[in-house]
Amino acid sequence: MSDRSLQAQNLHLWRGDRHVLRGLSFGVGAGECLLVTGSNGTGKTSLLRSLAGLMYLEGGQVLWVGKSIRDDLHAFHSELAYIGHEPPLKLDLTATENLRYWVGIRRRLSSRDIKGALDRVGGTHWSDRPVRTLSAGQKRRVALAGLILMAAPLWLLDEPTTNLDTQGQQLVSSLIVDHLSGGGVVVAAIHHDLGIAAPSIRRLELAGE
């Protein structure tokens, strides 16, 4: 596989007067998944946002394919798919439209691509309904379709299984397994176990104060 890997070196992050990350280091290589666990407020989201380059670290650096992500943030972002707490969807647009505008900015998409991704997440029947009328779990599935469409080697997922039913959680697991088998890299913050047992999946527990 390629040398695709995400390295965190001695990360220090302060939020106000709280020292959230204290010299955290790890590496995730191609085909590997890192599950970040820990109770609320231990900095899971902050860690993911720092890895994505949205937050500025007080110390340490994040390397992608051996280079600091700050060297060429745009190039790094074009290889990154980050899905936050809330699916980044417009309530007044349909699922299909949302995906076209959201992911289309990054790469060229055909209608067939979008349909294929929505079929994969079980959205065949509600792909043309305004997102306003969808349930929270369905919105999350639209976000997962976006994740597929972005076709990025690095996934940073913040609570990807929120609001999903059992089937949806299995969908997340299978997406991650597929992504890993294709040489992708995944870092996911989760509460619940994903139910994947593979040697390529490791855990990182963030401890509270």
Added chain:
Amino acid sequence: MNEYGAPASASYGAPAAPAGAVSMNAPPVSPMDVAQVTPPQGSPLTAAGLVVARDLKLAFRKRGQWIQPLIFFAIVTALFPLGISPEPSKLRAIAPGAVWIGALLSSLLALEFLFRDDAHDGTLEQYALSGQSLTWLLLAKTATHWLLTGLPLAVMAPLAALSLGAPIGSVPGIVAAVVIGSVALSLIGSIAAALTLGVRRSGALLPLLTLPLSVPVLIFGARATELAIGAESYSAPLYLLGAFAVLGVTLAPLASAVAVRISLE
């Protein structure tokens, strides 16, 4: 206090565990394998086009939001004759000021919608992570905002001026002044709108930031309108308005992008 990031497995203790040290017993590559080849990046032009298309579609579905500032403009300019005097000579004298104060306030009203929704639902975050230039995407957003608020204003402004007694020959001058001036107003406003994203109640802060910066536009816009009504050459103030608009196009998106990035942190 505990150490953060206590290693759960030994490999995390050491900085930078060798990449791929633990490799999966590779199953056959599935058709869903998308990570192999990073797809070609969309062109900046397509990206901007999609931003514009998305915002226009959204505006079409939520028409009320964009019509509001226009109704506001109509009401403000209609109030002047009631508040001052219905005498035509007096109205003609105040017409430039009335039109431009109305335009300034209504553009302020519309400004709140510029980035707010996108900040709430995470769209801006995805823009910032898209691999495209955030500056460029925000310029596209601001341009759409101008299409929805500035351009209709340029249609309404001469009507308002005519109702205040301006001669019909002044219409081209007024349209030109409002078109160029509203570009400058949208761009100045975009900086303030981006700066107040992190503020909980931005309603009061937005005018405080925007209005002082908009004063030159008000001065030269009203001057151009006044000259147009008096059937004189209005090109000098128009050039100055143009200069502000050009300055805005070059600098405002850069400033907005920095402000948006800060608000995302």
